[in-house]
Amino acid sequence: MKKPEVIVIGGGVTGTVAALTLAEAGASVMLIDEGVNAGSGANAGSLHVQMQSRFMRLYPDQVPNVEAALPFYRMAAEEWVRLDKDLGGIELVRKGGLMLAETEEQLAFLSKKAEREAAQGLSVEILNREALDRIAPWLGLQIIGAELCRDEGKLNPLIANRLLGARAAAVGVRRLAGRVTALRPTPQGIELETAHETLTADKVVVAAAWGAGALVHGFGVSLPTKAEPLHMNITEPGAPVINHLVQHAERSITLKQFSTGQIVIGGGWPATTAGWSAPPTVISGSMLQNVALAAHLAPAISNLRVIRTWAGMNTTIDGASVIGPLPASDRIVMAVPGDAGYTLGPLVGRIAAQLAMGDMGEIDVGRFSPARFAT
Amino acid sequence: MTDNRFTFDGQSVTAKRGQSLAAALTDAGHRTFRTTAKSAERGIFCGMGVCQDCLVSIDGQPNQRACMSLASDGMTVTRQVPFPAFSGTAAKAGAPLTLAPDVLVIGGGAGGLSAGIAAARAGADVVLLDERKVSGGQYYKQAADGVVLDGQQRDGADLVAAAKSAGITILSGVELWGAFDDLLFMAQQGDRAIIARPKTAIVATGAYERPVMVPGWTLPGVMTTGAAQTLWRSYQSLAGKRLAICGSGPLNLQVAVELARGGATIVRLAERAAHPVTRPLQAARMAVSGPALAMKGLKMEWALRRLGGTVRYGSDLIGVAQCGNALAATFQSSDGTRDTIEVDVVCMNAGFEPQNEILRLLGVSMHYDPAMGHLRCHTDDAMQTNIRGLYAVGDCKGLGGAPAACDEGVIAGTHAAAAAGFGDAYDLHSVRRRLTGHRRFQSRLWPLYDIAPRQAADMPSDTIICRCEELTLDDIRTGLDDKPGHAGTLKRATRVGMGRCQGRYCGPVAARMVAETTGKPIENLSFFAPRVPIKPVAISSIFAAEEAVREKT
Structure with a gap:
């Protein structure tokens, strides 16, 4: 059987973990990252689990979403502990x-x-x-x-990013520098438009953080990523x-x-x-x-x-993560963590990758479905 | 004159009045001021507050630069350890100073003093911020005790005197750390915060020296030529008895003569460039555009030889190693032959890097000058940058020498004053004509030397590139393998440039390595993104500045 071709958009911690999870599960994976405006690259390594007072003050309407997701934050911290052992030390x-x-x-x-x-x-x-x-x-x-x-807790994001990138490369993830400007469904898969070329994939994982909303606009959801x-x-x-x-x-x-x-x-x-x-x-x-x-x-x-x-x-976004396939196309799987994105990134990336490979996984992420933003 | 006494790691040290800690410790034979996280020893390197390598702990307060600290009576000084204990108690600081002059001059060297004088004479209210305790800058280097060694120091003393009589407010020992939009500047003077909102600002921050990066260039006893010059001219301290001086450019010869006259033996002055007689046409062009300076250079070389100094052209330092108490410096000639000499001190200067941090932060447009290997800032005829009210003069714009800095200062000062409502900035024709002459001389001088930066490919892989983070060329190459993209990506991958000197030495190398790898031309954005603080700033000082700003609004 032909390996599924998956393209991951976004090379931060979420996209990198998604890409390496996909590659380990047998997919042929390309990761596209613009490499300029740093999200994960500029992160300072806090592992947030309790509700942040800053967030509660600034976005009171989003607090119920964060509160309901607290067990998910705890699991995300556990995911980092596993990665720390797995990668060989991220302080x-x-x-x-x-x-x-x-x-x-x-x-x-x-x-x-x-x-x-x-x-x-x-x-x-x-x-x-x-x-x-x-x-x-x-x-x-x-x-x-x-x-x-x-x-x-806390970790050293510089080391974590470097080791995750190296792990992704080691399991065969190819990296492309560029920015995807548009996604188009075709009968065979998804076309991705970049400044230089048009790429095609069987599946796409969107781990593009604040850029995710604009990318999937027109796929039946209005994602308020900011x-x-x-x-x-x-x-x-x-x-x-x-x-x-x-x-x-x-x-x-x-x-x-x-x-x-x-x-x-x-x-x-x-x-x-x-x-x-x-x-x-x-x-x-x-x-x-x-x-x-x-x-x-x-x-x-x-x-x-x-x-x-x-x-x-x-x-x-709205305080909660956006994880899972789009209502309009199950070939496009969202992987956008909610508040404290770096903490949630590895868990969100892994789950989204599993969903893209048809594995429902051990964690129910129904409450994080992009369907809640259906237009 | 009374001497001061202090202790260094328990040993008693005597300091001449006005001496910096670095000078007093050098006189007492101490060379290692701190140890690094990797247990390496460090001492004086830049001698001008840039490299952050001469850190000591003074009276329990770590992170004090010995080169910028006055040796005072009764001080307890200790070597700095890699992870000093926190010494802060409550955040306390002197009452903040808020300034709003017509003209704020940043830098107390040739360009800054000239600019300030011109602006003050036009009637403007001028405040000049100087990092050093004694004004004059790196070219005029004034003696801490006021003794004048030669004509160069006399000219500087005259300029400082003129600045004072023109009515400029000179604030010394001020470190500027913040530059923000709409000409908002923040600085610290000891434990006092300074906030300045001037009508116009003139940046005259000069340049620092480009090192010769070779294995061993971080050893105590290896320092910039300017650092050894400051020790001698400002504090009458000889960096060592037997010296090697290397790199390229006229400063090396000048300092060699000064130190030889002071009693040092110049075991070798190694000039990278070939002897000027091998390029008679270029040499003649230089001599025609500045006959007096050309003659001065020739006389200096004769003087050095008379004083027993050895001069070698086409000779480059390729490594330094510790050898008992001495340093073994290995040189390579243009024919490939190598030899090693034993010295106390190795001085190095291979050109200059402009201190353009403020200009880059505020968005001044720049272009890369490949011959000099650094950025040049764009200014108009009034020395104004593309930022309204912000002027730039002297070496911070790209190397141009002190005489040109003086003339640029006069032009900028006159225009800044006019912009603030004082005078009309007419009648600068003679200054402009003189400036053209200085620039012509500079353009013919530097081709006789060899200051184009070295390619990383030509360096041994174990050469330390980032002094602060102790990263070798090999470490940085590994980072390039991952994702070359930009100097900023390389920084995050390797930590290059993340230390206290804020990438001042490794930054240009990182930018060039990325450019080599990506094939992209070097430009302003190739270098590390400019960020506040421009120099490390104490949290207590930021605390005080915040209080001052809050009370104001």
Whole structure:
């Protein structure tokens, strides 16, 4: 029997895992990536599982979707743990994530949130200051408590991306630099238009993040994928002290320490984008406020110097992932993670690849079907 | 003059007044200032705050550059370890300074001082930010104790004096780290944050030196020629007794003579280019366009030989190795013969890289100059860039030399002042004519040297390319195999350029390697994307800047 020809659109973590899963399942796989505007390439390696307060504040209407998907986030973190072993070390550390409270109101909010998350099977606990002093003595004195989510962690995305890319190449995934501008169904399969050529495939996996909506427009769905350019900062190395992924109950921040000793500060502060082919640029206010907040929460890091900032793209949809074949064509399978796309990427990529190969898999992703966006 | 005493790793060190830590430690025979994550030793390299390799811990505060820190009485200085303990307590800083001058000049060298003087004389309110504690820049290098060694320092002292009497506010020891749209600049001066929103800004940030990348170029004792010159001219410290100087260009000869006069033995001055007598026509053209400077060069060479120095043309450094307390430097002549000499210090300068970070960040248009191997910035006759109100002068635009920087400064300063409502910027004809002469001389000078950057293909694979991340040419080639696309992709694949110097040495090499692999021509976008901070900036300083900006709005 002829090998199915599958083209994966998007070479981030989702597309790469989809491609290598397809190749391992016996497909002939080509992965197309434009290689400019970085999503996974600009990621900072947080493994998010608990509901992010930033997200709850910015997109309150999407919270029910995120909440319902919490077990999926936990599974996604487990998927990364498997990959860490499988790939031979991506500096994954899973000591949990702390969401900090500075006021009683914030702590009360976290307590309620923790209850909802526990109901979805997450390993969460509210810690008082005394308990925090034992595991994070470097926190500012004004922190009165925190929610600890043991499912969370961090990894080195540079290493993960490189090893995943190498694995994909090793199992025969071919890589093409380019941007797919249109998809067309034909009686035999799908035609893909790029700037230079027209390609054909039996199946297509769309792992194009914020670009996915435009690609499948006209296939009976209206996918509201949106690019969200975000800002990150990184310091010079210091002694390894910060074990947890740190967030705040009310304000936008992620803070963690890589195994290089460097501290990465981010958490969704906006950057600007100049379009498809130019890298997103840094806004002064984002850098000032993001880093100042870090100094406020962890004064111990004040004397370290920020040596670099960068901007990357996050993708928002409706809070939940989009996984599975399009209603109008089962030859096109969507693989677009919901919020915290890098965390969800490997799991979403693997499931989408299995679905493309006709394997229903062990996880029911019916709630993530693109059919919910049918027009 | 009173001396200062401090300790370095427990040993007592005496410093002359005004000396940098780097100079005082050099005088005391200390060469290793820090160890890296891979246990390599590092010391002074650039001597001007760029390479971030001379980091020490001062009074428990790590990450301090010895070359930019004043040695003070009672300091406790220790070698920096790879992962220093956090020393911050509460984020505290001095009261922030907010500036809104008519003209903000960034850089206190030949171009910046000249620009500031011209603008102030036209009546504009001028603030000049200088990274160094003593103004004058890299060309005029002023002595910390005010002693004037020669005409070059005297000219610089005159320029600084003129700047002060013109009424310029000079802020020294200021490191600019942020440049944002609409001419918003952020800097730190010690623990004080500075925020500047000028009407016009003149960038005069100069250049830093291009090294000779060979195995061993990161060893303590290997430094740029300019670093050794600063030690001597600013602090009367000799980098070593026996020196080899290599690379290409007139600075190497000048510094060789200065250090020989100071008592050092120049065991070898190795100039990559062939002797000018082998190219009489080019040499004659250079001499005609600048007879005085040509004669000065000849006299310097005679002086060096008289002082016992050896000059070799067509000779290139190919490696440095530790050899007891000394360094074994191996050279190769144009005929292929090799020899190794033992020295205390190897100085290197193989051209210059413009400090164009601010210009690139703000979107100034650039083109690549293959002869010099670096970007050149576009300016109009007024020295204004394509960004309204933003001017650029001197070597940060692409190498042009100090005399040209002075004239460009006068033109930019006059025009910036006029743009801010002071004067009319007429009557610059004589300055423009002089500038044309300087540019002609420069264009005829450099062909006599050999400063085109070396191709990576010609280097041994174990040559360190990225000093900060300790990556060899081989490491970077592996990254190229994966996906060459762009210098940014290569950076993420290998970590090249991710360290404290922010890719200042490896960046141009990475850009050229990607260009070689992809066959794409080099242009502005070939280099690492420009990003804030332009220099590493303390979190506490950002904290203070944020407070100042918040109170303002």
